[in-house]
Amino acid sequence: MTAGPVLVINSGSSSLKYQLLKPDSAEVLASGLIEQIGEPTGRITHETDSRTTTEEAPVDDHGFALTALREQFDQHGPNLDEVGIAAVGHRVVHGGPDFSDPVIIDDAVLAEIEALSPLAPLHNPAAVSGIRAARARFDVPHVAVFDTAFFAGLPDAAKTYAIDRELAAEHKIRKYGFHGTSHEYVSRQAAEELGVPVEDLNMVIFHLGNGASASAVQGGKAIETSMGLTPLQGLVMGTRSGDIDPSIYTFLHNTADLSIAEIDTVLNKQSGLKGLCGDNDFRVISDRIAHDDAAARAAFDVYLHRLRLYLGAYAFTLGRLDLVVFTAGVGENSSLVRAEATRGLEHFGLQLDEDRNAPRSKESRIISADHSPVTIMVVPTNEELAIARKAHKLVG
Ligand code: ADP
Numbered sequence: 001m002t003a004g005p006v007l008v009i010n011s012g013s014s015s016l017k018y019q020l021l022k023p024d025s026a027e028v029l030a031s032g033l034i035e036q037i038g039e040p041t042g043r044i045t046h047e048t049d050s051r052t053t054t055e056e057a058p059v060d061d062h063g064f065a066l067t068a069l070r071e072q073f074d075q076h077g078p079n080l081d082e083v084g085i086a087a088v089g090h091r092v093v094h095g096g097p098d099f100s101d102p103v104i105i106d107d108a109v110l111a112e113i114e115a116l117s118p119l120a121p122l123h124n125p126a127a128v129s130g131i132r133a134a135r136a137r138f139d140v141p142h143v144a145v146f147d148t149a150f151f152a153g154l155p156d157a158a159k160t161y162a163i164d165r166e167l168a169a170e171h172k173i174r175k176y177g178f179h180g181t182s183h184e185y186v187s188r189q190a191a192e193e194l195g196v197p198v199e200d201l202n203m204v205i206f207h208l209g210n211g212a213s214a215s216a217v218q219g220g221k222a223i224e225t226s227m228g229l230t231p232l233q234g235l236v237m238g239t240r241s242g243d244i245d246p247s248i249y250t251f252l253h254n255t256a257d258l259s260i261a262e263i264d265t266v267l268n269k270q271s272g273l274k275g276l277c278g279d280n281d282f283r284v285i286s287d288r289i290a291h292d293d294a295a296a297r298a299a300f301d302v303y304l305h306r307l308r309l310y311l312g313a314y315a316f317t318l319g320r321l322d323l324v325v326f327t328a329g330v331g332e333n334s335s336l337v338r339a340e341a342t343r344g345l346e347h348f349g350l351q352l353d354e355d356r357n358a359p360r361s362k363e364s365r366i367i368s369a370d371h372s373p374v375t376i377m378v379v380p381t382n383e384e385l386a387i388a389r390k391a392h393k394l395v396g
Contacts, residue, residue: 004086005029006388007138011090011130013122014038016065019384020078020085023392026385029078034065046072062129066137088134088142089391091181091383092127093231094120095146097172100153102390105131105142113144119172119229122268143391150184151177151215151222158224175233177225179207183215184222185386186327186379191220193364194323194375202318204311207381208337209328210238210280214307216314224317226310232268235310236303238280241271243306273299282330282337289336304340311341315348321374324350327381333360338367342376349373 003023010017019031032046042059045052053076059065073080090105096116103109110131117124127144135142151159159175161168168174183205190205191198198220205215212235216224226234226242236242244267252258258266266275274280276299279288288296315321326338335357342350351372356365361378368376 003392004084006087006089006391007085008089008091008384008387008391009130009134010384011062011065011126013126016062016069016130018069019388020073020080020083021384021388023086023385023388026382028384029083030073030076031384032069032072034059034068037061037065042068044068044072046076048077051076061133062126063133063136066130066133070137085138085140087140087391087395088138089387090127090131090134090142090144091147091387092131092144093123093147093178094176095144095148095152096176097152097174099144099146100149102143102145102149102394104394105135105144109144110135119176141391141395143394145181145387145390147178147180148176150180151175151225153221154225155223161229173229175225175228177213177215177222178227178231179211179213180222180225181383181386181390182207182327182381183213183217183225185383186325186381187217187220189364190323190325190377190379193366193377193379201322202320203323203325204314204318204321205325205327206235206307206311206331206341207328208235208307208326208330208334211240212237212242212328212330214310214314216318218318224314236306237272239269239272239274241267241275273303276302282334286334286336300340304337307337307341311345321349323375323377325377325379327379332362332378332380335360338376338378350376352376 005020005022008019014037016034020029021027030048035043037059038061040058042057044055059068092113094116096119110128113124114128131142154175161173186205187203188198191201203217205217207213211231214226214235215222232240234242249263252263272280273285277295279285285296285300289300330337338357339352342352351369352367353369357367362380364379366375366377
């Protein structure tokens with residue numbers, strides 16, 4: 001029996017993405033984006049295989065967004081009553097210390113997700129609003145899939161910050177890691193493509209989108225990841241600083257007279273590539289580099305330097321490295337990033353094949369030379385499909 005389609009919802013604070021897809025065939029029946037939630041103007045885009053429609057209308061809150069979502073299906077199809085949704089899968093950013101697996105959402109689970117809001121003030125409240133609104137409109141099982149879940153089993157030494165133990169315990173301060181659904185999916189896809197059981201592979205995965213993270217995956221289990229208590233830690237990102245000396249917070253507060261909230265905004269929204277060169281889109285940065293723009297090149301160099309530090313550290317942590325995988329917008333599309341990330345590492349077993357690396361493709365592919373001891377791959381991520389499959393598995 002084929003599985004009924006799953007509606008996957010990703011509720012952000014000012015936008016909501018959705019996709020209706022079949023978990024077994026990965027066929028996408030419809031997808032959409034509702035933007036500028038809570039602002040005087042809103043935009044709703046709905047896409048089916050035959051057409052894309054866009055409407056401008058205010059979307060006051062997530063309740064309105066879910067009403068708009070239903071209307072899009074009623075007006076432009078597919079007919080939700082006819083397709084018979086099997087479940088709604090919700091992406092939830094922070095699962096805290098207790099959610100290590102997807103879970104069917106009831107009132108108690110929703111209250112727990114809400115209680116984790118201090119750990120993810122930008123993300124979890126939006127997910128809670130989206131879940132509440134969706135439960136009121138879709139009378140099917142709702143499943144929460146957590147971005148942190150794949151990293152729930154990190155070894156203690158990896159997930160522990162060297163700060164006062166009692167303080168950390170009281171406030172649940174530890175490394176949680178994010179993008180876990182993507183890292184897990186990509187690790188399985190890569191193993192499948194190679195025809196090797198994931199249990200036999202040690203890999204470093206780079207999820208390089210606007211947000212960016214690295215993971216070390218040993219025999220299918222994550223043993224390190226670059227994001228921390230929040231998604232601010234780790235690699236240089238589009239607008240986030242990644243790793244900095246934590247004293248910069250105090251220093252900026254004392255010397256630049258910035259409030260904690262302002263510093264938070266600087267580090268999350270005005271740093272990373274954007275802070276360094278004014279742009280955070282790698283297409284623009286690559287173009288600027290091609291035109292000898294010094295600031296863009298300098299930003300790129302900082303980005304690559306950090307990325308290579310993580311590659312080296314994770315390879316040593318794994319002890320044996322079989323595979324390096326690049327995914328997400330930058331990882332899948334920027335041959336320049338992949339080339340420079342692996343340049344000069346032949347002595348460590350990484351031999352990129354330039355001719356394999358250069359072409360653009362939406363398919364999984366090997367980009368290392370045949371004789372390279374470490375395989376290098378590009379594997380497109382698909383978080384919606386991963387969420388749909390997890391939701392479907394749970395509701396049977
Ligand atoms: P997120 O989900 O974090 O918003 P994505 O995984 O969609 O991010 O990646 C978005 C980023 O991918 C863009 O900001 C852009 O920098 C990069 N990107 C997309 N297409 C290309 C391309 N053709 N070449 C280089 N970078 C690209």
